[in-house]
Amino acid sequence: MSYIGTPPSNAFTSLLKQDFSTSATTGYTLDHAVNNANDIALFINFVRQEPTAGYAASGTSLVLTSATASSDDMYCVYLGQALQTVNPANASVGSTQLSPTAITGQTALTSVASDDTVLISDTSASGALKKMTRANFVSGIGGTNTPAFEARLASNQVISNNTFTKALIATEIYDSDGKFASNRFTPTVVGKYFVYGSAKLQTTVSEFQLGVVAIYKNGSIYLERELDFRNNPGHLGNVDVFATIDMDADDYVELYIKIYKTGGTDIQANYSNKGTTFGAYKIIT
DSSP states (O other): OOOSSSOOOOOEEEEEEEEEOOOSOSEEEEEEEESSGGGEEEEETTEEOOBTTTEEEEEEEEEESSOOOTTOOEEEEEEEEEEEEOOOOTTOOOGGGSOTHHHHTSOOOSSOOTTOEEEEEEGGGTTEEEEEEHHHHHHTSSOOOOSEEEEEESSOEEEOBTSOEEOOEEEEEEETTSOEETTEEOOOSOEEEEEEEEEEEEOOOTTEEEEEEEEEETTEEEEEEEEEOTTOTTOEEEEEEEEEEEEOTTOOEEEEEEEEESSSSOEEEEOGGGOSEEEEEEOOO
């Protein structure tokens, strides 16, 4: 059979019923508002009453023509109120049909297990609803801060006077992707990197004046920092340098050290207790 408009749903329909606790009165309250007496079928002692003649109804007010007794049995059937056992049509339920308590009324979790499931809208599938575990959900957020490495001197290194000397960083502390080799970090992954270096300089030479540490990018100075040792009685200190650097796939960085002295013996970069280190990691975007 053809229909004009929305086809009727295949469902069982039951009319709503209300039972009353009777007493010696003519006034009762309906559970559901109605327009007039014709919207309900009223039964007293299993006998249907005539609308308007036996009772009047408006809103939730029901007024009988004659008072009932406490022993009477009275109920009504709402002729305009139907309860259908039918599922909504596909994609017909929106946010206006959902109560906020559908979420706010649920038990709150204080922690989330890796196999707990969340519901998401998949834009690659026209917004279809799909489930995802916490483990998979978290893995898709933010990316990682690798490639990353940190390394240190394997032994003390003599630093040339008034000339930048490449730090012979030979002992790896960690190297996430094997991108550090021959004193050079070449991440091969495009991104912004936090690059840092520190040189521990120590000597008994009173002529020691200045220590300088520099980050080199592709063979040229990117950033340098210095420390004045002239007023340092122990002639001991760490010179630190750090920078955020944009790196292309073929860019590389190295650590260089320079000292200034007016005489005396050699000055060394110290390796003990990770005294002279070099490191970098990718900044998560």
